[in-house]
Structure formats: structure tokens, C-alpha cells
Amino acid sequence: MLELDGAAGGGQLLRSALTLAMCTGQAFHIRRIRSGRSKPGLMRQHLTAVDAAAAICSADVDGAAPGATALRFTPGTIRGGDYAFAIGTAGSTTLVLQTVLPALLCANTPSTIDLQGGTHNPLAPPAEFLRDAYLPLLQRMGADVELELQRPGFYPAGGGALRASIHPCPLQPLTLRERGALSGLQALAWTSGIAPSVGERELAIVQRRLGLDAADLQRRTVQPPSGPGNALLLFARHEAVCEVFCGFGARGVSAEAVAERTCEAVRDYLCGSAAVGACLADQLLLPLALAGGGTFTTARITDHLQSNARLIEKFLPVEIDWHESDGCWQVDVRR
Amino acid sequence: MKKNVVIGFIGTQLDARFGAERWERWRPTVALGMHEDFVVHRMELLIDMRRGARLAKQIAADLAQVSPETEVCLHDTYIANPWDFESMYGALHDFCARQSFDPEHEDYYAHITTGTHVAQICLFLLTESRHLPGRLLQTSPPRARQDVAGAYSIIDLDLSKYDRIAQRFEQQQQEDRSFLKSGIATRNAAFNTMIEQIETVAIRSPAPMLLMGPTGAGKSQLARRVYELKRQRGTVSGAFVEINCATLRGDGAMSALFGHRKGAFTGAVSERAGLLRSADRGVLFLDEIGELGADEQAMLLRAIEDKRFLPVGSDREVCSDFQLIAGTNRDLGREIASGGFRDDLYARLNLWTFELPGLAARREDIEPNLDYELERYERSTHQRVRFNVEARERYLRFAMSADAQWPGNFRDLGASVSRMATLAVAGRIQVDGVDAEIARLRRLWRSADAPAMAADVDFEALLGERVAELDRFDRAQLGDVVAVCRRSRNLSEAGRTLFAASRQTRRSTNDSDRLRKYLARFGLSWSDVTVS
Numbered sequence: 001m002l003e004l005d006g007a008a009g010g011g012q013l014l015r016s017a018l019t020l021a022m023c024t025g026q027a028f029h030i031r032r033i034r035s036g037r038s039k040p041g042l043m044r045q046h047l048t049a050v051d052a053a054a055a056i057c058s059a060d061v062d063g064a065a066p067g068a069t070a071l072r073f074t075p076g077t078i079r080g081g082d083y084a085f086a087i088g089t090a091g092s093t094t095l096v097l098q099t100v101l102p103a104l105l106c107a108n109t110p111s112t113i114d115l116q117g118g119t120h121n122p123l124a125p126p127a128e129f130l131r132d133a134y135l136p137l138l139q140r141m142g143a144d145v146e147l148e149l150q151r152p153g154f155y156p157a158g159g160g161a162l163r164a165s166i167h168p169c170p171l172q173p174l175t176l177r178e179r180g181a182l183s184g185l186q187a188l189a190w191t192s193g194i195a196p197s198v199g200e201r202e203l204a205i206v207q208r209r210l211g212l213d214a215a216d217l218q219r220r221t222v223q224p225p226s227g228p229g230n231a232l233l234l235f236a237r238h239e240a241v242c243e244v245f246c247g248f249g250a251r252g253v254s255a256e257a258v259a260e261r262t263c264e265a266v267r268d269y270l271c272g273s274a275a276v277g278a279c280l281a282d283q284l285l286l287p288l289a290l291a292g293g294g295t296f297t298t299a300r301i302t303d304h305l306q307s308n309a310r311l312i313e314k315f316l317p318v319e320i321d322w323h324e325s326d327g328c329w330q331v332d333v334r335r
Numbered sequence: 336m337k338k339n340v341v342i343g344f345i346g347t348q349l350d351a352r353f354g355a356e357r358w359e360r361w362r363p364t365v366a367l368g369m370h371e372d373f374v375v376h377r378m379e380l381l382i383d384m385r386r387g388a389r390l391a392k393q394i395a396a397d398l399a400q401v402s403p404e405t406e407v408c409l410h411d412t413y414i415a416n417p418w419d420f421e422s423m424y425g426a427l428h429d430f431c432a433r434q435s436f437d438p439e440h441e442d443y444y445a446h447i448t449t450g451t452h453v454a455q456i457c458l459f460l461l462t463e464s465r466h467l468p469g470r471l472l473q474t475s476p477p478r479a480r481q482d483v484a485g486a487y488s489i490i491d492l493d494l495s496k497y498d499r500i501a502q503r504f505e506q507q508q509q510e511d512r513s514f515l516k517s518g519i520a521t522r523n524a525a526f527n528t529m530i531e532q533i534e535t536v537a538i539r540s541p542a543p544m545l546l547m548g549p550t551g552a553g554k555s556q557l558a559r560r561v562y563e564l565k566r567q568r569g570t571v572s573g574a575f576v577e578i579n580c581a582t583l584r585g586d587g588a589m590s591a592l593f594g595h596r597k598g599a600f601t602g603a604v605s606e607r608a609g610l611l612r613s614a615d616r617g618v619l620f621l622d623e624i625g626e627l628g629a630d631e632q633a634m635l636l637r638a639i640e641d642k643r644f645l646p647v648g649s650d651r652e653v654c655s656d657f658q659l660i661a662g663t664n665r666d667l668g669r670e671i672a673s674g675g676f677r678d679d680l681y682a683r684l685n686l687w688t689f690e691l692p693g694l695a696a697r698r699e700d701i702e703p704n705l706d707y708e709l710e711r712y713e714r715s716t717h718q719r720v721r722f723n724v725e726a727r728e729r730y731l732r733f734a735m736s737a738d739a740q741w742p743g744n745f746r747d748l749g750a751s752v753s754r755m756a757t758l759a760v761a762g763r764i765q766v767d768g769v770d771a772e773i774a775r776l777r778r779l780w781r782s783a784d785a786p787a788m789a790a791d792v793d794f795e796a797l798l799g800e801r802v803a804e805l806d807r808f809d810r811a812q813l814g815d816v817v818a819v820c821r822r823s824r825n826l827s828e829a830g831r832t833l834f835a836a837s838r839q840t841r842r843s844t845n846d847s848d849r850l851r852k853y854l855a856r857f858g859l860s861w862s863d864v865t866v867s
Contacts, residue, residue, distance in 0.1 A: 043371040044404070065336050066372045086403030089369050089484075116403065156369060156483045157358040159400045193355030226400060227358040251359070251480050 002026055002314060006033035006069070009307040011046050015099045016286065016308055018053040018073065020315035022103035023290055027074035034069070041067040045091030048117075049099045052085045056100050056107075080107035080168060087117030090158030090227075092124035097147075097164055098134075098283065102290055104166040105143055111166045119152045119160035120190065120231040122248050125279060127152070127162055128188070128233050129244040133280055136242060141171045141291055152190050154248075157227020171291035174284075177330065178297075179275045180239025185266075186216040188233045191249075193225030198255045202232045202247075205259035210234075210266060232259055234266050243269055243277050274299040274328035281305055281331065288333040289318045297328045305331075338376035341367055341472060342430075343446025344454055345382040351390050357397075361476040361485050363448040364394055368402025369484035377406045377441075381430065381450075384411040417451045424457045431466045443469025444489065463492050508534065515560045519707045523697040529689050536687050537561045538568055543639060543659040545624075545667075545684045548691030551744030554662040555622055557691065561660060562618040571658060573617025576610050580626040588631055590647045593638070599648020609646060611638055614657035622662040624684070625670055629677070636680045659684075694741040694748060701734045704745065708752035720756040722764045730755075730769045733776075740780050751776060792817045797864065798857065805857075813857060816850075820864045826850060 004017055014033060021028055034040050042050070047064055050071065054061045058076035085096055093115035104111045119127040125134070127149040135145050144167035153160020187206045189199030199219040206212060222229070230249030235242060247262030249255060269277055274297045276284065281298035282305045288294035289312045298305075301322055309320040322331045345364055352360045367375055378398065382391045395407045414426045436443065445458040445467055461467040471490040477483060494500045511534045512527075513520075521527055536544065544561065546554040555577065562575040583591055590599070594609025611619060621627070627635065638644040639659055643652045661684050670676035694701065705727075713719055722730070733739055734748070741747050755764045755772050792814040794802045805813070816833060823829035830846025831838065838846065854860060 039372050041372070044374055045371070047374075066374050088374070088402045088404050089371055090401060157397070157400060193358070225355050228355050 001072075001074075002028040004028050004030040004311070004314075006030045007035045008310075009304070010034050010037070011043075011049075011095075012304065013307060013311060014042075014046055014071075015049050015095060016311050017315075018049060019099050019102050019286060020312065021073055021075045022053055022057045022059075022078060022100070023106055024315050025075055026315050027072070029070070029072045031070045033071060039067070041069040042071065044088045045095070045117075048085060048087045048091060049096050052083070052096050052100050053103070055085075056083065056103055078103050078107045080104060080109035080111040080166075082112045082114075084114040085116070087115065087158070090118040090121070090153060090155045092121040093117045093119050093153075093160060093162045094121075094125050094127055094130050097130065097162065098125075101145065101164065101166065102286060105145070105168050105171065107166075107168045110168065113164045113166070115162045115164075117153060117158045117160060118155055119149060119162055120154050120229065120246070120248065122155070125283070126231060126233060126244070126246045127160075128235070129246065129279070132235060132242050133244045134283055137174065137176070137280075137284065138171070138287055141174045141287060141294075142169050143171060143287075144169055151226070152192060152222050152229070152231070154192060154227055154229025154231070157229070159226025171287055173291045173293035173333075174288060174296070175294060176240060176275045176284075176296040179241045179273075182236070182238055182270070184216065184235070184237045185210055185212055186218070186235040186237070187212060188218045188220065188235070190220055190222065190229070190231045190233070192222035192230070193228040194230060194249075196221050198230050198249060199232075201255040202230075202249075202259040205256050206232070206234065206263055209260070209263040230255075230258070232262050234262055236266055236269060241275050241280075243280065245269070245277075269299075272299045272328060273297075273326065278302050278305070282308055285309060285312060285320065285331070285333065289316050289320070292318070292335050294333045295330060297325070297330050299328050301329050301331075338441045339374060339444065340377045340379065340441045340469075341375050341444045341446050342379045342434075342467065342469070343381070343448075343458075343472075344450035345380050345387060345391055345394050346449030347387065347390070350394060350449060351387075353393065357393075359483065361483055362394075362397075363446070363474045363485075365397050365401065366474060366484050367446065367472075367487070368398045368405050370487060371484075373487060375402065375405045377408065379408050379410060379434070381410045381412040383413050384409070385413070418453050420453050420457070423451070423453045424460070427454070427457045427461055428466060431461055436468050438468050443467060444472035445469055446472045446474065448472075448474045459492075511538070511564055514564060515557065517556065517560065517707065519700070519703045521697070521703055522699040523692070526692060526697055526700065529691075533557070533561065533689055534564070537564050538570070540687065541570065541658050542686050543661065543684050545686075545688040546660060546662045546691060547664070547667075547688060548662075549664050549693045549742075549744055551746035552664075552691040552693050553745050554691055555620065556745075558618070558620040558622075558660045558662065562620070565618065565658070571617050573615050573657070574613060575618050575620065576614040576657075577620040577622070578610055579622040580631075581623040583627070583631070588628055589634070592631060593634055593644050593646050594653070595647035596649040599646075603648065607646075611644065611657060612653060612655045615655040617657060618660060619657045620660045620662065623664065624661040625663045625665040625667055625676060632677045632680050636677065636683060639680075639683050694744040695739070698735040701748070702731055704748055705731065705734070705752065708749050709756065711749070712753055712756045716756075718756075718762060720759055720762050720764065723766065726764050726766045726769045729766060730764075730772070733769075733773045739776070742780060747776075797859070801858065809857075816853065817864045820850075820861070826861050 006013060011034065014030060017028055017030060033042055044066060050061060050064050053059060057078045060074040062072035063070050087093060087096060097115055131147045135147055138145060146165045148163045150161040150163055187203055189202045191199045203217045203219060207217060232247040234245040245262055245265045247258040249258050276296055276298050278300055281296065282302065284296055285308055312318065313320060317335060319334050322329050350362045350364045352362055384391060391409050395409065398405055398407050412426055415422050417423060445462050447455045447458050462469060462471055472487060473490055474487045475485055477485040512530050515530050515534055546557060548554055559575055565571040590607060592610050594607045594612055595603050597603060597606045634644055642656050643654050645652050667676050667681050671678045671681055709720060751772055755768050758768055794805060798805065819832050820829045823832060826847045830850040833850060834846045854864065
């Protein structure tokens with residue numbers, strides 16, 4: 001039984017631990033879950049992730065309750081199949097999918113997984129990020145995964161739907177030092193249950209700041225809306241990698257401000273030379289570790305990445321190191 | 336893990352929002368499904384479907400979207416007027432009766448934020464009476480604009496679960512007990528335990544109380560305090576009516592207690608309410624209840640049991656809802672055996688019986704009572720009086736010694752303090768004042784109405800030199816025998832008193848002879864002991 005301290009990282013630490021436990025068969029006991037938060041312990045969206053993980057690998061779970069600060073998770077055998085999970089409080093579907101996806105790649109049979117809840121949540125990767133940035137890299141490592149955003153869902157109403165089809169296959173190491181030449185910049189503005197002009201105003205700013213062609217600007221409306229919401233997505237496609245940036249409309253924040261902020265993030269990325277942004281870097285560690293090796297470059301080593309690396313090393317016989325090279329950081333995963 | 340089940344109304348105001356913008360408004364029922372740290376496994380929602388079918392459908396759908404963990408059960412509830420207490424209570428009572436609650440596996444919450452205020456009151460009452468075996472759930476709107484879930488708080492009506500409230504009660508209880516003791520910090524453990532019980536009984540029970548104890552033990556004062564505590568707590572609203580039954584003698588007794596009709600007897604020139612009716616909704620304190628005549632006892636029993644009785648000369652019963660406190664210094668159990676007291680009345684009175692010990696049995700309480708009596712003197716005379724330290728020690732040493740009998744208990748102590756305070760020079764009670772008072776008390780306790788004390792016998796005068804041969808063992812017995820002889824008119828009377836118990840069982844008696852022989856053992860005769 002691996003002992004983990006939940007205070008070292010928030011919900012992400014728990015989700016990574018679940019993924020690693022499922023893939024390695026290693027049981028763990030985590031304490032001080034989300035300690036120091038205003039509402040410490042397991043929240044409903046975390047419980048859904050625990051439930052989903054437990055269902056997929058027939059795990060023995062002890063202590064899963066709202067507000068619980070300790071949890072024991074003993075995984076069993078991973079079983080492929082058709083799964084459906086609904087996440088309350090418009091919780092993120094993408095985070096739950098990321099939790100179980102690597103495990104389903106190790107299953108004996110193909111799987112489909114239907115998720116309901118939020119698809120575009122602040123503090124979580126939007127569905128397009130998984131589809132256009134994360135999954136293509138997994139596919140390059142040999143994974144056969146398809147993702148369909150059936151219907152966007154926003155906080156607080158949720159009501160979004162996501163479907164993934166997963167064919168199990170072993171992962172190969174990946175080397176991603178260069179992003180390659182820029183092949184395109186695109187923008188997508190989602191509006192749901194609010195004036196579509198919000199999306200138009202955002203795209204107008206994007207066009208002005210990043211100099212996009214009208215053909216690369218896309219505005220879509222959720223019909224019928226399951227609740228109010230707005231997300232602006234910017235895609236920076238390079239030969240070797242696609243990065244996705246996202247801004248969220250909120251009450252009291254103008255559409256222009258949302259767009260300006262998102263464009264700023266894109267420009268930061270374009271100015272640098274690192275292959276992947278902070279978010280993608282964090283998420284690549286786990287598949288690379290499961291594949292047994294790999295390399296990528298990123299602009300910063302975040303706290304998230306560090307704590308995630310330390311956790312992975314506890315479950316898997318790998319070493320994760322980073323060093324500065326040519327104005328960015330190179331991260332190496334080795335057996 | 337237990338399942339959380341919420342019971343509540345779909346609010347026709349706050350919950351009734353339609354269109355996409357409903358998600359930006361706080362809807363209490365939907366918001367219950369939006370709390371990150373609170374899972375509702377089932378919601379039992381009450382709504383009048385004739386008026387609210389569309390709303391109910393939307394609320395159920397929205398809950399399914401934000402809270403897939405929640406099973407929603409709709410209950411079509413028709414309430415003619417949701418502002419009418421009776422119909423609301425009836426509808427909710429019926430609802431509760433239909434539910435098969437399973438508190439072993441489910442935690443219930445009555446959501447009181449939606450519905451009319453009358454609904455809120457009814458949910459509260461049903462929760463408090465445990466018809467709805469759960470807790471109250473109060474939700475409140477969000478403070479920040481970004482948030483739509485707002486806040487929730489769970490209110491357990493078991494107030495002992497709240498530390499600070501429990502502390503308050505504890506404090507109130509202490510105050511009540513202190514109140515019953517007239518603020519005297521008594522130290523006698525048995526007495527304090529009794530006061531705790533009296534406090535509980537006084538607050539919770541309207542049943543009669545019986546205070547037993549010697550004269551001056553504080554029965555009357557305690558009865559008044561119990562009344563005042565009851566009045567503070569709203570369990571009585573009428574007056575405190577107090578009577579010593581020893582003062583009720585003869586024909587007047589009935590009419591004093593139960594009243595009479597005008598012209599009921601010679602001299603009954605006007606109607607009289609009587610003490611029982613004066614104590615309606617209040618407290619009637621009958622001191623020395625053992626002195627009550629047989630007829631009065633019978634009538635009183637009926638008045639306690641039925642709260643009805645017949646005034647003298649009246650053929651119509653009257654009502655009085657009084658709470659009874661009875662006081663006695665006699666052993667009523669023995670009175671019953673001798674036929675002096677009705678056993679059925681005693682059974683009624685004997686539910687809450689408290690025995691107030693005399694002052695001699697509570698020597699550790701003499702000091703706090705001494706301070707109390709001093710304060711009382713100061714309050715009534717507006718004069719400040721203090722003991723000199725040495726004087727106080729000397730007085731307490733005597734007061735707490737076996738020498739001090741305190742036959743009149745607190746009355747004696749009060750009178751003693753009052754005398755010393757009155758005679759004190761410049762508000763100081765000095766050693767000589769205390770010495771004089773101690774001598775005075777000894778004299779008082781020796782005097783006519785109190786039995787003579789063995790300690791008062793001057794053995795030297797009686798026996799001369801032979802006193803040296805007298806064992807302590809014999810001294811006590813002889814002292815008492817001599818004291819009795821001196822109180823008696825002749826040898827036979829003294830004999831009867833001294834051998835009263837064994838007289839009962841013997842066929843032939845010669846008590847005078849037994850006494851004469853006893854005295855002779857010490858070389859004494861009747862005239863020797865009585866003439867000195």
C-alpha cells in the first residue's frame with residue numbers, strides 16, 4: 001500500500017494517483033486530500049472520478065464520501081467495455097476522461113465512454129484541447145482513440161456530452177523537442193443561451209490581434225442551450241504539435257477582455273520556442289512514463305509538473321528529469 | 336454511507352424561473368443539487384401539479400442535469416390555502432405519515448427555504464416532534480455574482496449538539512439552581528443534589544411536590560422560589576398562595592380553602608373565593624399539611640385530581656388549575672398508620688418528595704447562610720454590619736459544633752444574626768457580642784419549650800465527690816434521665832416518658848419502680864434530682 005500525502009497537490013494529484021493505480025495495479029492510501037482548501041476533502045467531481053476509476057478496474061474503495069480527507073484505493077483488473085458517467089455540479093468531463101483513458105488503453109477489449117457534465121470548465125482542459133492537442137500526441141505514440149464533443153456544457157448548468165472510443169494498444173516513447181513550422185492559427189467562439197454577439201465581439205478582437213483570416217474564425221451556438229456559457233478557443237497548429245488556448249466568458253467580464261487575455265497567451269507561446277505549453281507538458285508526463293520514455297520541451301517547469309513527476313516516480317520505475325536548453329526546458333522520462 | 340434525502344416544496348416564487356437565464360438566478364431547490372460537498376441522493380418535492388406541472392418538470396430536468404446523483408420524486412400536493420396553518424399542517428402531516436422513513440440508512444432534511452412561512456413553521460413543528468425524523472435544511476442565496484449555488488446550513492433541533500448553546504443551558508441551569516437556593520452557595524452535597532432535582536421537576540412537571548423537613552428548614556422559602564422559577568418559565572401565570580394548615584382550625588378551614596357562597600352559613604355575608612381559587616394558574620403552598628382535617632383532605636384530593644371542588648354551601652362545582660406544593664414536618668407515613676392522614680392523598684403528594692435537612696445536618700452550609708443572613712439584615716435595615724475576623728471564627732466554631740442544636744434551623748440562625756447585628760457597635764460584631772449570643776442561644780435551647788438537654792445537668796452539684804467515679808457512658812444516660820425528671824411533675828410521669836417504648840409491649844408495667852431503682856444505682860432519689 002503506497003502512502004500518499006494529498007496536501008502536495010489538489011484534485012489533480014488524486015486523479016493522477018487513480019490513473020497510475022489502475023495502470024500499475026498498485027494500491028494506495030491518500031491522506032490530507034485537498035487540505036488547506038476552504039472546503040477540504042473530496043468534492044463530488046472527485047468522487048465521480050473515483051467511482052469511474054473503481055468501475056473500470058473493479059477496485060476496492062474505502063472512504064469515498066463528500067468531504068472525506070482520506071481514501072484507500074485497491075485496484076483490480078481493468079475491463080474494457082461501454083461506460084457512462086454523469087458528473088454533478090457541472091464538473092469537468094475531460095478530467096474524468098483523462099483519469100480513465102490511459103487505463104482503458106491497457107484493457108483487453110475496446111471501450112466506449114460517455115460522459116455528461118461540463119465540457120468547458122475553467123481550471124480544466126476544454127474538450128477541444130483533448131481532441132486537438134492531447135490525443136494527436138497519444139495517437140503518435142500508438143494509441144487509437146477518438147473523441148467526439150457531442151454537446152458543450154458550461155458551469156453552472158452542465159449538460160454537456162463527450163464520447164470517446166478507445167482501442168487498447170501499447171504506448172511507444174515520444175520525442176518532441178521542436179514544434180516545427182506554424183501551419184495555421186484558428187479561432188472558435190462558443191455561445192450558449194446568451195447573445196451570439198458575444199462570440200462575434202471576441203472573434204473581432206482575435207482577428208485584430210492575431211491577424212487571422214475570416215475563414216479561420218468560427219462562431220458556433222449550442223442549440224438548444226442547456227445553460228448559459230461562452231468559451232473562446234484558439235488553435236495554434238505547428239507541424240509537430242497543436243496547442244489549444246481557451247478563455248471563458250463570465251458575468252461582469254467583457255467579451256473583449258476575454259479575447260484579449262486569450263490572445264495574450266497565444267502570443268506568449270508563439271514567441272517562445274518550447275514545443276508544448278505548461279498544461280500539455282503536465283499531461284504528457286503520464287503517457288510518456290507509461291510508454292517507458294520520451295522527451296519534450298516546455299517553457300516553464302510548473303509546480304504541477306513537479307508534483308506530478310514525483311508521484312509518477314512512486315508508481316513506475318522511471319526517472320523524470322529536466323534541464324534548461326536553448327531558452328526553454330527539456331523534460332526527459334527514462335527507465 | 337447513509338443517503339441524504341431532502342424533503343421540501345418546489346418554491347412558486349424563487350424556484351419559478353424559466354428560460355436560459357434561470358441558470359443565473361439562485362433557485363433554492365435546484366441549488367441543492369449544485370453543492371460540491373453535499374450530495375442529495377433523493378429529493379421528495381411537494382408541488383400542486385394543477386398549477387405547477389411545467390415548473391415541476393423543469394426543476395426535475397435541471398436537477399437531473401446538475402445532479403445526476405439525485406433521484407427526484409414529485410408529490411402532487413393540493414393545499415387549498417398554503418397560508419392556512421391547519422390545512423398546511425394537515426397536508427404535511429399526511430405526507431409524513433405516508434413516508435416509510437428509514438433513519439438507519441437515510442438522513443432526512445426538511446428544506447425550509449421554499450414554501451410559505453406557514454409551510455416553514457409546519458416543517459419545523461413536524462421535525463421537532465419527530466414526525467419527520469430529520470434535521471432542518473436552510474439554504475441562502477450566493478454572495479458572489481459568479482456563484483449560483485449559494486450556501487446551505489443544517490440545523491439540528493437537538494440543541495445539545497451545539498456546544499455554545501449547551502453552555503448557555505448549563506449556565507441557565509446553574510442560575511436556576513442558585514435561584515432556588517436564594518443565591519446561597521451551599522456546600523452540602525446531598526442538599527445540592529436535591530436542589531438539582533427540584534429544579535428539573537419544577538420546570539418540567541406540574542405535579543404536586545412534597546417538601547418534608549423540620550420547622551425553619553426553609554420549606555416556605557423554597558416553595559416560593561419554586562413558584563417564581565415556574566413563573567419565569569411560563570408554566571404558571573397566577574399567584575403564589577401560601578397557608579399554614581395549622582392555622583386552619585374548625586369551621587373556618589373549609590371555607591378558607593374552598594371558599595363559600597354568600598349566605599352559606601351564619602356570617603357568610605358575602606361570597607368568598609377561597610385559597611384554592613385564588614391560586615388558579617398559580618401555586619398553592621400548604622404548609623404543615625399533616626394538620627389538615629379529614630374533610631378538608633378529602634376535598635383537597637378531589638381538587639388535585641379533577642381540578643374541581645365544591646365551595647361551602649354551593650351546589651355548583653368550581654374549577655381551579657393550581658399546582659400544589661405541600662410542606663410537612665411530620666412523618667406522614669406514620670400519620671397514615673394512625674389514621675390521621677388519608678393514604679390516597681399521600682399517594683398523590685408523594686410523587687416528588689424532597690426532604691430538607693435541618694441546619695444541624697448541613698453544618699458546612701452554616702457559613703454561606705451566615706453571610707446570607709447578614710446581607711438580608713443589611714438589606715432590610717439599610718445598615719452595614721460586619722463581623723470582626725476573630726468574632727466570626729468564634730461564632731462559626733460554635734455554630735458548627737455539636738453543641739449547637741439549631742432546633743429552629745434557619746429561623747434560629749436568622750434570629751441569632753439579627754440579634755448580633757442589632758447589638759453591634761458601629762456596624763462591627765465583636766468577640767464579646769458573639770460570646771453573649773452563644774450564651775443566649777444555649778439558654779434559649781435549654782428553655783421550657785425545647786426539651787432539657789443532658790448537657791445542662793450539673794453533675795457536680797448532684798453527685799458531689801462521686802462525680803469522679805461517673806463514666807462518660809453513664810453520664811450521658813443519667814443526664815437525660817435527670818433532665819426528664821426535672822420536666823416531669825412526678826415519678827410516674829417521668830417513668831412513663833422514659834419507658835414509653837417498652838410500655839407498649841409489656842403486660843404489666845411499673846415504670847416508677849424501674850426509674851427509682853435506676854436512680855438508686857447512683858445514690859439518688861426523686862427529691863435529689865428534682866430539688867437541686
